[in-house]
Amino acid sequence: MAGSSIKPTPLLKDELDIVIPTIRNLDFLEMWRPFFEQYHLIIVQDGDPSKTIKVPDGFDYELYNRNDINRILGPKASCISFKDSACRCFGYMVSKKKYIFTIDDDCFVAKDPSGKEINALEQHIKNLLSPSTPFFFNTLYDPYREGADFVRGYPFSLREGVPTAVSHGLWLNIPDYDAPTQLVKPLERNTRYVDAVLTVPKGTLFPMCGMNLAFNRELIGPAMYFGLMGDGQPIGRYDDMWAGWCMKVICDHMGWGVKTGLPYIWHSKASNPFVNLKKEYNGVFWQEEIIPFFQSAVLPKECTSVQKCYVELSKQVKEKLGKIDPYFIKLADAMVTWIEAWNELNSSEGKIAKLPNGAA
Ligand SMILES: O=c1ccn([C@@H]2O[C@H](COP(=O)(O)OP(=O)(O)O[C@H]3O[C@@H](CO)[C@H](O)[C@H]3O)[C@@H](O)[C@H]2O)c(=O)[nH]1
Numbered sequence: 139m140a141g142s143s144i145k146p147t148p149l150l151k152d153e154l155d156i157v158i159p160t161i162r163n164l165d166f167l168e169m170w171r172p173f174f175e176q177y178h179l180i181i182v183q184d185g186d187p188s189k190t191i192k193v194p195d196g197f198d199y200e201l202y203n204r205n206d207i208n209r210i211l212g213p214k215a216s217c218i219s220f221k222d223s224a225c226r227c228f229g230y231m232v233s234k235k236k237y238i239f240t241i242d243d244d245c246f247v248a249k250d251p252s253g254k255e256i257n258a259l260e261q262h263i264k265n266l267l268s269p270s271t272p273f274f275f276n277t278l279y280d281p282y283r284e285g286a287d288f289v290r291g292y293p294f295s296l297r298e299g300v301p302t303a304v305s306h307g308l309w310l311n312i313p314d315y316d317a318p319t320q321l322v323k324p325l326e327r328n329t330r331y332v333d334a335v336l337t338v339p340k341g342t343l344f345p346m347c348g349m350n351l352a353f354n355r356e357l358i359g360p361a362m363y364f365g366l367m368g369d370g371q372p373i374g375r376y377d378d379m380w381a382g383w384c385m386k387v388i389c390d391h392m393g394w395g396v397k398t399g400l401p402y403i404w405h406s407k408a409s410n411p412f413v414n415l416k417k418e419y420n421g422v423f424w425q426e427e428i429i430p431f432f433q434s435a436v437l438p439k440e441c442t443s444v445q446k447c448y449v450e451l452s453k454q455v456k457e458k459l460g461k462i463d464p465y466f467i468k469l470a471d472a473m474v475t476w477i478e479a480w481n482e483l484n485s486s487e488g489k490i491a492k493l494p495n496g497a498a
């Protein structure tokens with residue numbers, strides 16, 4: 139009898155949205171069709187709202203342009219960036235699903251060393267559905283992976299792990315370098331496939347790239363605000379970095395885990411390093427003060443929800459980073475506006491993620 143032609147239902151089919159920011163086109167979806175077609179897409183169209191973005195046939199999607207964002211959020215739309223990929227966070231806010239995967243429109247299906255096409259979404263789901271180990275490093279990497287385990291000396295009291303809030307994937311071909319590095323190494327390509335998933339240890343920050351990223355929206359969604367960038371702002375290409383630093387401080391406080399490593403995507407477009415240098419210029423200097431701020435940030439135990447953590451962080455940003463540049467006062471206010479807008483759109487969910495015992 140011929141094999142069944144019924145496709146297996148993909149994992150989290152009705153619990154995950156794929157968020158795509160675009161100012162270009164969505165032709166890249168053809169390559170992802172086998173992996174994405176059964177999921178719902180949320181497309182955030184940046185730039186000129188009068189331009190029509192064609193979505194390839196067969197995909198289930200909702201599309202929002204700037205007019206939609208302004209109509210839905212009213213004055214609170216001011217917290218959503220314009221003319222920067224940071225606009226993608228609007229998609230996180232309007233989603234009603236438990237999980238989010240976000241990918242850039244110049245990211246394609248990569249192949250692993252055996253030549254097999256990588257289903258990046260499937261790997262992110264595996265990462266999110268298995269625990270993290272932020273409190274003690276496992277030298278054999280992901281202990282929950284088939285064929286691996288905790289090594290000798292790993293405390294049994296910690297082997298249950300903690301919930302995974304974020305899965306950060308990587309990129310073959312064009313690496314996510316900053317502009318100075320791009321300028322110095324214009325031809326460098328990442329050809330190294332490292333077959334590992336690591337938990338970022340508690341108390342350690344990392345540079346979160348938004349091009350191949352998934353997260354548990356019910357846990358950490360309110361903290362995934364991609365900071366004010368692009369049009370009218372003195373900085374760009376630090377939206378995902380800002381979100382990553384805020385997110386990690388809050389995950390550490392809440393006792394949740396963040397993973398990085400597999401899956402890889404194939405990043406195809408090298409954005410213009412000179413344009414990027416102009417966008418990043420202030421960030422190159424400011425990050426030398428921003429990082430110590432996040433490294434020393436302490437959230438009080440009264441911060442028992444992500445929203446409360448985030449508003450507390452915004453207060454500390456205003457107080458401690460506001461003296462670097464007035465931009466940080468504007469950013470701190472935008473962080474509060476984001477939470478207000480998030481709560482308005484998601485009030486029915488109202489789920490407040492509580493601190494697990496002793497995690498603070
Ligand atoms: O004004 C804009 C510019 C771009 N987009 C969309 O955002 C993503 C990323 O754009 P692009 O691939 O051109 O930028 P990269 O330099 O490769 O991106 C890296 O920097 C981060 C930007 O902060 C990004 O997350 C990283 O991947 C594409 O989908 C563009 O269509 C936009 O919406 N508005």
Ligand SMILES: [Mn+2]
Nearest residue numbers: 242244405407
């Ligand atoms: Mn890109």
